[in-house]
Amino acid sequence: MGRLIDAAHGRRAAVCHRQREVSSVHHNRSARLVILAGVIAAILLIVAGTTLYLRPGQDPLTVSGGFGEQPRVTFAEGERPGEDLVAETVIAGNGVVAAQDDLAVVQFASYAWTGTSHRQLDSSHGQDRPAVMRIGELVPGLNKGLIGKKTGSRVVVSIPPKDGYGATGNPQEGVTGADTLIYVVDLLATYPTTASARGRAGPADPALPQVVSAPAGGPPTVTIPASDPPDQLRVRTLIEGAGPIIRADHMLITHYQGQVWRNGKVFDSSWSRGEVAPLSSLTGTIAGIGKGLTGQKVGSRVLLVIPPKDGYGKGAPQPGIKKDDTVVFVVDILGAY
Numbered sequence: 001m002g003r004l005i006d007a008a009h010g011r012r013a014a015v016c017h018r019q020r021e022v023s024s025v026h027h028n029r030s031a032r033l034v035i036l037a038g039v040i041a042a043i044l045l046i047v048a049g050t051t052l053y054l055r056p057g058q059d060p061l062t063v064s065g066g067f068g069e070q071p072r073v074t075f076a077e078g079e080r081p082g083e084d085l086v087a088e089t090v091i092a093g094n095g096v097v098a099a100q101d102d103l104a105v106v107q108f109a110s111y112a113w114t115g116t117s118h119r120q121l122d123s124s125h126g127q128d129r130p131a132v133m134r135i136g137e138l139v140p141g142l143n144k145g146l147i148g149k150k151t152g153s154r155v156v157v158s159i160p161p162k163d164g165y166g167a168t169g170n171p172q173e174g175v176t177g178a179d180t181l182i183y184v185v186d187l188l189a190t191y192p193t194t195a196s197a198r199g200r201a202g203p204a205d206p207a208l209p210q211v212v213s214a215p216a217g218g219p220p221t222v223t224i225p226a227s228d229p230p231d232q233l234r235v236r237t238l239i240e241g242a243g244p245i246i247r248a249d250h251m252l253i254t255h256y257q258g259q260v261w262r263n264g265k266v267f268d269s270s271w272s273r274g275e276v277a278p279l280s281s282l283t284g285t286i287a288g289i290g291k292g293l294t295g296q297k298v299g300s301r302v303l304l305v306i307p308p309k310d311g312y313g314k315g316a317p318q319p320g321i322k323k324d325d326t327v328v329f330v331v332d333i334l335g336a337y
Contacts, residue, residue: 093152241299
């Protein structure tokens with residue numbers, strides 16, 4: 001969870017096509033045919049969930065397969081990709097519109113293409129969970145291509161070098177300065193920075209920190225009692241959501257805030273950073289988070305009071321957590337995959 005709890009997230013957050021984190025989003029399977037004539041340069045065919053994407057003279061390729069499935073992508077031999085950014089919705093969803101700074105949960109496949117050769121770069125299909133992409137932190141062309149698209153949609157984005165990695169490419173990702181990037185992205189869900197828990201308020205416990213909600217997108221105000229902290233893990237469901245029950249192996253989408261009981265210092269907060277945070281799994285975080293969130297429901301806000309033995313037993317000097325510090329977390333569980 002965020003910077004301190006889910007270390008793996010920090011390594012993956014800025015990577016444009018290697019993030020793994022899936023909700024059940026229904027898609028519309030429509031049938032439409034655009035017949036090309038003269039200067040018209042696109043064919044889009046959707047039949048029973050199978051799509052055909054062909055742009056003669058620009059991006060001659062076909063993409064087929066149903067939403068959420070591994071796409072089948074065929075590149076026309078001898079044809080070169082176009083020089084302009086192209087983003088086409090080949091399966092139209094009817095969900096919310098993706099926006100700048102949203103955290104998108106996706107299935108995707110990416111390719112590098114020069115016209116004379118092509119190769120697959122990455123794919124989330126076949127993994128145990130979907131990927132996450134933070135719109136605004138991807139290569140420019142992919143950011144532009146996803147903004148304004150609806151969840152439940154399959155989007156094909158053709159990204160020329162000027163909108164991708166530029167003339168230098170990205171050797172670490174196996175991309176040269178001549179490669180056009182092709183992304184096939186299924187938008188499963190998106191979470192804006194203002195996402196918050198929604199449900200029925202639970203009873204307060206006067207012996208525990210008191211939590212007052214802020215407007216959507218803002219951090220809650222947490223008042224910690226002057227008394228000594230409890231020596232056992234305490235879990236309080238402040239808002240009970242109506243979503244699925246959390247398992248230990250779930251990837252979660254969250255907003256959260258962590259504080260030190262001793263002085264009330266906030267040492268980590270996704271709300272303050274203005275970003276919804278993925279938590280790769282409850283088995284990879286501190287014990288109190290895993291124990292406290294397992295069995296909760298999506299949509300809930302949970303208060304966790306975590307003693308050192310279930311938290312940072314050896315301390316965490318950089319954020320000012322001592323080895324005997326009890327920590328307090330407020331977590332909004334926004335999604336689980």
